[in-house]
Amino acid sequence: MxxxxxxxxxxxxxxxxxxxxxxxxxxxxxxxxxxxFAEFVSATGYITDAERFEWSFVFASAVQPxxxxxxxxxxxxxxxxxxxxxxxxxxxxxxxxxxxRDKPDHPVVHVSWNDAVAFAKAVGKRLPxxxxxxxxxxxxxxxxxxxxxxxxxxxxxxxxxxxxxxxPAENLGTDGYLTTAPVRAYEPNGYGLYNVxxxxxxxxxxxxxxxxxxxQTDATRLDPRGPDNEMAKVIRGGSYLCxxxxxxxxxxxxxxxxxxxxxxxxTGFRCAC
Numbered sequence: 023m024x025x026x027x028x029x030x031x032x033x034x035x036x037x038x039x040x041x042x043x044x045x046x047x048x049x050x051x052x053x054x055x056x057x058x059f060a061e062f063v064s065a066t067g068y069i070t071d072a073e074r075f076e077w078s079f080v081f082a083s084a085v086q087p088x089x090x091x092x093x094x095x096x097x098x099x100x101x102x103x104x105x106x107x108x109x110x111x112x113x114x115x116x117x118x119x120x121x122x123r124d125k126p127d128h129p130v131v132h133v134s135w136n137d138a139v140a141f142a143k144a145v146g147k148r149l150p151x152x153x154x155x156x157x158x159x160x161x162x163x164x165x166x167x168x169x170x171x172x173x174x175x176x177x178x179x180x181x182x183x184x185x186x187x188x189x190p191a192e193n194l195g196t197d198g199y200l201t202t203a204p205v206r207a208y209e210p211n212g213y214g215l216y217n218v219x220x221x222x223x224x225x226x227x228x229x230x231x232x233x234x235x236x237x238q239t240d241a242t243r244l245d246p247r248g249p250d251n252e253m254a255k256v257i258r259g260g261s262y263l264c265x266x267x268x269x270x271x272x273x274x275x276x277x278x279x280x281x282x283x284x285x286x287x288x289t290g291f292r293c294a295c
Contacts, residue, residue, distance in 0.1 A: 023156050024235075025275025027167060029266070035232035036275045039165070042153050045245045049150060049158040050292040052129075052205035052216050053224060054141065056122040059112055059130035062141050071134040072111040072285040078132045079286040080107045080117055081263060083193070084201050089117025103190040104286070112137075115287055116201075128202040129222045129290035135255040135282035138225045138291040149227040150294035152256045152277070153246050158294075159218035159259065159274055161211030167273050169211035169218055181208055182220035184272050185265035201262055201287070219272040220264065222290035223257040223280075230254035230279035254279040261288035 024039045062068065072078035077094060082103045085093070089107055097106030109118040112132045115125075122130070133141075135149075142148045150158065161169045168174060170181055180197035187194040199207070203221050210216045218224075228248025235242045248256065256279055260272035271278055280289070 023153060023275075025165075025167070025273065027273055027275060029270055030273065030275065031271070033232065034271075034277050035235065036277060038236065040235070040238075041243065042157075042246060043244050044151075044153050044157055047150070047154050047294050049154065049213075049215060049294045050147075051210070051214055053222060053290045053292045054130050054138075055127055055205050056112065056115075056130045057126035059133070059141065060122065060126075062144055066144055068137075068140055068144075070112055070132065070137045070285070071283045072132045073113075075283075077106050077108045078110040079104045080110050080115075081105075081201070081287055082190070084116050084287060086114075086116040086119040088119030089114075092117055110287070111285075125202065125204075127204045127206070129205050129217075131202065131222060131287050131290055132285040133225075133290060134285045135225045135280070137285070141291075142293045145293065147293035147295040149225055149291060151245075151247055152226045152228040152258065154294055155224065155226050155258050156274065158213055158215055159211065161213045161215065161218075163212065167275075169215075169274065170209075182217065182272060183207060183262045184220040184260065185263055185268075187265075189263075189265040189268045199262065203262070219259050219274065221262055222259070222288050223261050223278070224259045225289070225291040226256040226258055228256045230256050253281060255282050257289065263288050 092108040094106035098104040107117040183203040229251025234249040
């Protein structure tokens, strides 16, 4: 696990590179789709955190024109491209006037860690640990930056859904998508998993820490479950908004976090068991 990429973020706790054992597990081939999440909601009546809060974060250029009047002013001063939009949730991913049914095979978004845990429990699964996520995402490769090797675009071919162009002003969409892509877009990795980097961030079971894993103990090396942190949970894989000039966290060793009740238009999940 881990990496020491020269363009990495050491303060995120990407390193050290270390040997980690995981017990046998299974991982979903794809992120949970909007259609799958709709079936879960239909069966259980579940209400997501974004629906209860009545807003969620949407990337500025993705906001539905009908929802422009629903933007909450001054939502993220440090990142003006993120807008808090009233009515944005998994049903209306770009705000009021948008509909998940337009992209049923895309990953469900605007789901919090709490929502992901609820879905996983309902279908008899769970979220993957961070160690499981990275092992599965690597697809059998060792010390590589991406699920297919070290070249981001081998042979000039796009292998994941990330930002192309000048972030955040212009997305050229040369990979075929301006926002999310279908859950089975692009080629799978060596274990048959699709879109483990780019497209949407994926929630992991673990609490966040930048140094917990640095200690060489059984807890951190033998099927680790991460530290106790109810205030911040790990997300992995990057999203369609990642770009080398701003957030190149589409590398396999990259990691980040969010609060368990947070949601956005670039965050989803897949399950394990």
